[in-house]
Amino acid sequence: MQEFKKEVSFVEKNKIAIKKKNMFIVNYIKDVFNGVKSLVVGLRRTMYYFSHHKEIITEQYPDNRDTLVLPDRFKGEVILVHDENNEHACTGCTACELACPNATIKIITKFDISPEGKKKKAIDKFVYHLELCTMCNLCIVACPTDAIKMAQTFEHSVYNRAELTKVLNKQGSKIREGVE
Amino acid sequence: MLSFSNISKSIDTWLNATFNSTWTMLFEMVIAGVGVISLFAILGLVLVLMERRVAAWIQIRLGPNRVGPGGMLQSLADTVKLLVKEGMTPDGADKFLFNLAPFIAIIVAMLLMAPIAFAKNFQLWDMNIGVLYVTAISSIMVISILMAGWASNNKYSLMGAMRSGAQIVSYELSAGLSILAIVVLSGSLNLNDIIQSQADGWWIFKGHIPVIIAFIIFIIAVTAETNRAPFDLAEAESELTAGFHTEYSGMKFALFFLAEYINVFIVCAIGATLFLGGWMPFHIGNWESFNHIMDYIPSSMWFFSKTFFLIFLIMWFRWTFPRLRIDQLLNLEWKYLLPISMFNLLLVTAMAILGWHF
Numbered sequence: 197m198q199e200f201k202k203e204v205s206f207v208e209k210n211k212i213a214i215k216k217k218n219m220f221i222v223n224y225i226k227d228v229f230n231g232v233k234s235l236v237v238g239l240r241r242t243m244y245y246f247s248h249h250k251e252i253i254t255e256q257y258p259d260n261r262d263t264l265v266l267p268d269r270f271k272g273e274v275i276l277v278h279d280e281n282n283e284h285a286c287t288g289c290t291a292c293e294l295a296c297p298n299a300t301i302k303i304i305t306k307f308d309i310s311p312e313g314k315k316k317k318a319i320d321k322f323v324y325h326l327e328l329c330t331m332c333n334l335c336i337v338a339c340p341t342d343a344i345k346m347a348q349t350f351e352h353s354v355y356n357r358a359e360l361t362k363v364l365n366k367q368g369s370k371i372r373e374g375v376e
Numbered sequence: 377m378l379s380f381s382n383i384s385k386s387i388d389t390w391l392n393a394t395f396n397s398t399w400t401m402l403f404e405m406v407i408a409g410v411g412v413i414s415l416f417a418i419l420g421l422v423l424v425l426m427e428r429r430v431a432a433w434i435q436i437r438l439g440p441n442r443v444g445p446g447g448m449l450q451s452l453a454d455t456v457k458l459l460v461k462e463g464m465t466p467d468g469a470d471k472f473l474f475n476l477a478p479f480i481a482i483i484v485a486m487l488l489m490a491p492i493a494f495a496k497n498f499q500l501w502d503m504n505i506g507v508l509y510v511t512a513i514s515s516i517m518v519i520s521i522l523m524a525g526w527a528s529n530n531k532y533s534l535m536g537a538m539r540s541g542a543q544i545v546s547y548e549l550s551a552g553l554s555i556l557a558i559v560v561l562s563g564s565l566n567l568n569d570i571i572q573s574q575a576d577g578w579w580i581f582k583g584h585i586p587v588i589i590a591f592i593i594f595i596i597a598v599t600a601e602t603n604r605a606p607f608d609l610a611e612a613e614s615e616l617t618a619g620f621h622t623e624y625s626g627m628k629f630a631l632f633f634l635a636e637y638i639n640v641f642i643v644c645a646i647g648a649t650l651f652l653g654g655w656m657p658f659h660i661g662n663w664e665s666f667n668h669i670m671d672y673i674p675s676s677m678w679f680f681s682k683t684f685f686l687i688f689l690i691m692w693f694r695w696t697f698p699r700l701r702i703d704q705l706l707n708l709e710w711k712y713l714l715p716i717s718m719f720n721l722l723l724v725t726a727m728a729i730l731g732w733h734f
């Protein structure tokens with residue numbers, strides 16, 4: 197019985213092999229046909245683009261500078277948000293400085309004397325090295341008071357590298373009332 | 377009527393009347409040489425601009441749009457830039473071969489211009505083995521590429537050159553076989569005779585499906601032979617930096633660049649001559665009046681519009697298909713194109729003997 201089974205399977209295998217051999221030429225033609233078909237699909241797509249060249253997707257940048265619309269998530273540089281009273285929300289906690297992987301931010305703190313005579317920590321200078329920033333957004337996430345955010349400006353080129361080191365808090369600005 | 381053949385004939389008679397035959401010969405050679413060189417320059421400018429524009433439109437961009445009206449002078453500016461650049465020779469290079477290679481490339485392209493019929497009765501050299509001449513000369517191209525790759529003393533260059541050698545040598549077979557299909561049908565190796573044989577319809581219409589297959593194979597094979605994408609393994613910017621011309625700069629690079637475009641023009645001109653009737657206007661059998669109307673369009677217009685149509689086809693391929701690997705490339709040639717074109721040649725021969733074409 198065992199022997200017989202073996203015999204059968206052998207015959208079966210042979211049949212499959214013969215079938216495969218006959219299939220070869222069919223497969224060959226199929227290959228050629230499918231290849232040509234897929235190429236034609238590609239050619240049709242590019243011909244469509246070629247003949248519809250008015251629907252360009254690129255921005256004509258320096259020409260459309262005034263009407264340029266950037267996507268919301270575009271990250272250009274870190275700024276410290278100031279309101280109309282020249283007040284910001286930065287407490288000088290240095291969480292952003294610690295979060296930054298590139299040591300881009302340096303917070304220099306000072307002590308303000310409040311009217312009641314109490315000492316209070318505040319920022320003296322928020323130093324930001326644009327040339328080191330990778331726009332990774334980690335500082336923004338780290339800030340507990342949402343004092344900083346990403347601006348959409350991107351024309352950052354200057355002739356002198358020193359100009360890239362910026363102080364973000366404006367002259368005479370102070371912390372907004374009520375922000376702890 | 378003002379046509380290329382009339383102009384050349386009047387120049388010839390004038391020279392013959394003014395000088396003796398030796399001087400006439402010499403002057404005509406000089407005129408032909410200057411003509412070919414200026415044609416090269418114009419073709420280079422036009423084709424580079426065309427390529428960039430086609431690429432841009434296919435990729436939904438605008439393309440060059442700064443220099444001149446609509447960017448028309450972009451390639452002229454590029455040429456000036458290349459001209460004033462220093463042509464450096466690397467220290468470890470084989471100086472003689474390194475400097476010789478680009479000139480061989482351009483000389484091959486020049487030689488290939490000889491048998492092409494640009495218009496009715498307008499041809500540099502009407503030889504009776506035109507087709508054979510073209511296939512023979514075009515294979516010298518590979519020598520300049522190998523020379524450049526070897527002399528650069530750079531592994532990328534050498535690798536690019538070797539690939540290109542394998543590629544050109546193998547694709548020449550199917551290009552030759554598909555050209556033979558037309559030679560069999562028209563019964564002549566002379567390009568003029570082949571054009572004349574298409575006076576009652578171009579071969580691509582007269583020859584039914586076998587000639588269309590031969591045409592497709594021809595286009596694939598010449599795309600490979602001119603080292604253009606999807607068969608640009610010889611340069612393969614992303615893997616071999618620039619292949620055989622990595623080390624070339626300035627005018628020497630420009631010569632390679634020019635030779636590539638000239639070669640594209642030439643193979644397309646050959647393709648147009650063999651399959652689309654060269655300068656022969658669009659004729660249908662014996663519709664006398666229709667054929668007569670078609671004859672009013674100058675023959676040079678027909679030739680150039682057909683050639684540029686084929687050039688556009690090849691550019692379209694370049695910006696559509698991804699590059700093949702070297703093994704896929706050789707598979708395509710030896711397992712698909714070669715058997716198909718051999719079988720096809722058999723069919724065409726049977727067709728020619730039995731007179732099944734129109």
Ligand code: SF4
Pocket residue numbers: 274295296297298299300301328329330331332333334335336
């Ligand atoms: S965006 Fe990233 S790199 Fe730039 S300052 Fe913030 S944390 Fe540092």
Ligand code: SF4
Pocket residue numbers: 285286287288289290291292293303338339340341342343344
């Ligand atoms: S910007 Fe935010 S995180 Fe950075 S020091 Fe000011 S309050 Fe702290």
